[in-house]
Amino acid sequence: MRVVELTAFHIRIPLRKPVRHASHVRDSTDNVLVRCVLDDKTEGFGEGVPREYVTGETIDFALELLRRSDLAAQLEPCREFAQAAALAERFRLAPVPGDDRNCQGNAARCAVELALLDAYGRRFGEPLSSVTRLFAADHYQPRPRVRYSGAITSAHTGFKVRLAAVRMWLWRFRQVKVKVGIAGHDDVYRLRNIRRRLGWKIDLRLDANEAWSPGQAVPRIRELEPFRISSVEQPVPHADVAKLADVRRQVQTPLMLDESLCSRVDAERAVAGQTCDLFNLRLSKCGGFIPTLRLAQFARESRLGYQLGCQIGETALLSAAGRHFAASVADLRAVEGSYDRHLVREALGTRDLTFQWGGWAPALPGPGLGVEVDPAALQRVTVRKVQLIG
Secondary structure (H helix, E strand, O other): OOEEEEEEEEEEEEEEEEEEOOOOEEEEEEEEEEEEEEOOOOEEEEEEOOOHHHHOOOHHHHHHHHHHOOOOOOOOOOOOHHHHHHHHHHOOOOOOOOOOOOOOOHHHHHHHHHHHHHHHHHHHOOEOOHHHHHHOHHHEOOOOEEEOOEEEOOOOOHHHHHHHHHHHHHOOOOEEEEEOOOOOOOHHHHHHHHHHHHOOOOEEEEEOOOOOOHHHHHHHHHHHHHHOEEEEEOOOOHHHHHHHHHHHHHOOOOEEEOOOOOOHHHHHHHHHHOOOOEEEEOHHHHOOHHHHHHHHHHHHHOOOEEEEOOOOOOOHHHHHHHHHHHOOEOOEEEEOOOOHHHHEOOOOEOOOOOOOHHHEEEOOOOOEOOOOEOHHHHHHHEEEEEEEEO
16 A cells, blocks of 8 residues: 555634633644545545744744655555554654754644554554554553543633633543743632632642743742642743753752653753653654654653643644544553644534543544544635645
8 A cells, every 4th residue: 555645734723712821822723734545545634733932833834844855755655554654653854954853843744644644544444552552562551541631721810710720620620730820920829719629639730831931930839839739841941941950959849841842852851951850742742643652662761751732723633643642652640632622613523522521531443543534624724735745
């Protein structure tokens, strides 16, 4: 089986409500989708979410990078799924000058990789989660369902923050993430109100989205530690990430890297510099299912924890890929994603993958991603197409 067609789509989807954090305010999302067709007409789809402040990618950058990458020469025919999975790990996009972190282009790469694995998975009857079994048997821990964490993502204050916390309690989430560091908002006040509504048994972690300078991070974290927080995600900008080693020594709460953890280069620098305790792995920013799996392996080897995060604006395609990852990879501290009907106006899938009460959601059997794309929905949100092969 060989690839005969590869098409990239720029899609734009409005969010159901604006999402604000310390780095950005967003009311819509521009994503890249890739459609892969094999010579027997088997079709697969993949998705990436370019974010300039994370991997340096805009939607225009991602599409241009795909256009000038010589994909046709790299995608040889495959006779079995294991061979296709090896191909999905091996292919490369065109080099980006000055990309010393080796992450610019990760969202674009993720879209191609997932499209390949979806198409070949469908052809050979294998779910995406089979990749974990094939490439990381020591990490393979299949489970019938996944439990997602909740999130208080906007700059709620007063009545709104209390209401958001009550909703998390009513949904019976076991874990909740709270965005902090938003200008003009009192995080101590917000955390006090949230804890009063959630109680003290729910795991509470914080995401600062690069909000603080290294000098601010220590006092900010210390004043929030009485609320029994389990981690603080990306407290400083990536440019200051090396200074987190000093911050770690002065606080009790484990620190997690997100914007500063997009590649193996980032991971090796984090371990060498002792800048974190945890990795936030996200499929799009890390370059796809397989690179993310390799980072989970590296984290375990380095005695670091890791969770599976998500990008704001993912459709059902990345939700499905994340579900396969979460349902097959061992030792995830938390799982984020599958916000589909709560966040995007067009999830693109023909089935609803949104998590249910308690954050629970069933594993997807496949084949491939295990979700079908609604052609009418795709047509409604497509801004442009770029033909890569065929």
